[in-house]
Amino acid sequence: MMVLKKRNLLLTAGLLGSFAALPAWAAKDVTIAVASNFTTLDPYDANDTLSQAVAKSFYQGLFGFDKDMKLQNVLAESYQVSSDGLNYTIKLRSGVKFQDGTEFNAAAVKANLDRASNPDNHLKRFNLFKVVSATEVIDPTTVKITLSQPFSAFINTLASPVAAMISPEALKKYGKDIGFHPVGTGPYEFVTWNQTDFVKVKKFDGYWKPGYPKLDSITWRPVVDNNTRAAMLQTGEANFAFPIPFEQAKLLEKNSKLDLVTSPSIMQRYISLNVTQKPFDNPKVREAINYAINRDALAKVAFAGYATPATGIVPPSIQYAQSYPAPEYNPAKARELLKEAGYPDGFTTALWSSHNHSTAQKVLQFTQQQLAQVGIKVQLTAMDAGQRAAQVEDKGQKESGVRMFYTGWSASTGEANWALTPLFATQSWPPTIFNTAFYSNPQVDKDLTDALNTTDGEKKSALYKDAQDRIWKDQPWVPLVVEKLVSANTKNLTGFYVMPDTSFSFDDADLK
Numbered sequence: 233m234m235v236l237k238k239r240n241l242l243l244t245a246g247l248l249g250s251f252a253a254l255p256a257w258a259a260k261d262v263t264i265a266v267a268s269n270f271t272t273l274d275p276y277d278a279n280d281t282l283s284q285a286v287a288k289s290f291y292q293g294l295f296g297f298d299k300d301m302k303l304q305n306v307l308a309e310s311y312q313v314s315s316d317g318l319n320y321t322i323k324l325r326s327g328v329k330f331q332d333g334t335e336f337n338a339a340a341v342k343a344n345l346d347r348a349s350n351p352d353n354h355l356k357r358f359n360l361f362k363v364v365s366a367t368e369v370i371d372p373t374t375v376k377i378t379l380s381q382p383f384s385a386f387i388n389t390l391a392s393p394v395a396a397m398i399s400p401e402a403l404k405k406y407g408k409d410i411g412f413h414p415v416g417t418g419p420y421e422f423v424t425w426n427q428t429d430f431v432k433v434k435k436f437d438g439y440w441k442p443g444y445p446k447l448d449s450i451t452w453r454p455v456v457d458n459n460t461r462a463a464m465l466q467t468g469e470a471n472f473a474f475p476i477p478f479e480q481a482k483l484l485e486k487n488s489k490l491d492l493v494t495s496p497s498i499m500q501r502y503i504s505l506n507v508t509q510k511p512f513d514n515p516k517v518r519e520a521i522n523y524a525i526n527r528d529a530l531a532k533v534a535f536a537g538y539a540t541p542a543t544g545i546v547p548p549s550i551q552y553a554q555s556y557p558a559p560e561y562n563p564a565k566a567r568e569l570l571k572e573a574g575y576p577d578g579f580t581t582a583l584w585s586s587h588n589h590s591t592a593q594k595v596l597q598f599t600q601q602q603l604a605q606v607g608i609k610v611q612l613t614a615m616d617a618g619q620r621a622a623q624v625e626d627k628g629q630k631e632s633g634v635r636m637f638y639t640g641w642s643a644s645t646g647e648a649n650w651a652l653t654p655l656f657a658t659q660s661w662p663p664t665i666f667n668t669a670f671y672s673n674p675q676v677d678k679d680l681t682d683a684l685n686t687t688d689g690e691k692k693s694a695l696y697k698d699a700q701d702r703i704w705k706d707q708p709w710v711p712l713v714v715e716k717l718v719s720a721n722t723k724n725l726t727g728f729y730v731m732p733d734t735s736f737s738f739d740d741a742d743l744k
């Protein structure tokens with residue numbers, strides 16, 4: 233009997249040892265392959281949608297958008313607006329904590345909005361918050377925000393990824409370095425940022441929403457080369473990739489382990505022309521460049537048909553967007569206009585791109601070939617995020633080397649103000665925001681300001697129409713295409729979406 237007992241004990245120990253060697257469950261770790269590097273993890277100081285999208289891992293705002301860009305409450309439960317449009321009283325969700333244990337309350341909201349609305353902080357998104365004149369704590373779950381003037385897009389602004397609630401204790405601790413040490417109320421907490429390789433976040437066990445998040449970790453990995461991103465999906469190195477190289481979409485669609493998803497966007501691709509510099513200060517030169525580019529061919533060559541030629545300066549799905557006859561492709565007319573402008577033999581200039589991924593490279597090369605046919609020789613530079621920040625975003629008009637600049641914009645607030653003001657208002661010249669054309673039209677400025685001061689839909693529509701009519705006539709841009717969004721994911725990843733503004737929705741993401 234003693235021998236039998238000893239054998240049983242040994243057997244039991246062996247079985248326990250075998251079980252202990254196995255993981256209790258498979259970790260739900262996913263890798264997301266994206267197209268470019270991140271500039272900062274401070275949404276208030278980011279000019280690019282991707283950096284703000286990644287920050288949604290650990291940050292939340294008072295309001296937000298669902299995957300279809302519909303407004304929803306997040307850290308706020310409700311709000312009321314005074315009849316004069318100047319006072320917003322917001323009721324906050326209770327029982328929420330930041331990832332460092334700090335309580336989320338009205339004082340935390342005040343700390344964030346005081347920081348965002350202070351011009352001395354020189355935050356890139358200051359213009360969205362400069363109308364905030366005071367934020368007052370009524371009680372721990374009630375905050376009153378007073379504006380200096382009516383701003384009818386204010387709740388949409390608070391719903392955009394930029395308006396994150398950051399731990400006030402973290403703000404005190406890290407100050408200007410908060411972009412490297414994010415602490416929010418979101419479903420995941422920050423682990424590490426290898427600035428050349430990845431950002432990793434892990435499940436926040438103290439998240440206020442029961443049962444969430446469903447994933448254990450997310451690794452955000454910048455992969456500039458389109459083909460490498462697609463290959464990572466096929467080998468299983470990535471669970472989700474965006475954007476998918478358009479030319480490989482059909483191939484990936486045939487892969488039984490992957491889902492290819494095409495969705496509408498509000499991403500407008502364009503080339504801005506620095507109207508303060510020769511030869512782009514001449515309206516005939518700007519008109520000539522618009523005639524010189526075949527947008528239908530560009531959509532096919534660079535985007536494999538996953539884009540539509542632009543018919544305005546605001547994507548059609550944005551409220552109050554105006555459409556115009558598509559710019560005609562007419563190289564002969566372009567050469568004639570250049571001759572009238574005093575450039576019969578064309579000229580040489582620089583074309584920069586805000587991204588260096590494969591699609592951007594194709595757009596640059598196509599544009600270079602098109603412009604060469606009318607005598608305009610362009611030298612190409614495709615920038616990474618660091619170059620873009622240093623050479624474009626941080627330079628004022630006098631120091632700027634921008635001449636022609638290929639980039640894109642999606643209005644993360646989902647409305648016309650943020651589709652127009654950052655790109656065309658005089659106050660939005662870099663380094664303030666992103667008017668890389670250094671365009672200035674006093675009536676456009678007035679239209680954009682007046683539109684925010686009224687809640688009358690008809691007046692607002694008329695003002696935005698007038699602004700767009702004037703900008704379309706002045707041609708500080710070469711509007712190119714509105715992209716379609718093409719992403720792909722492994723079939724076992726669910727609930728991860730690209731939103732129309734090219735941000736991401738992943739609150740319900742799960743690995744089956």
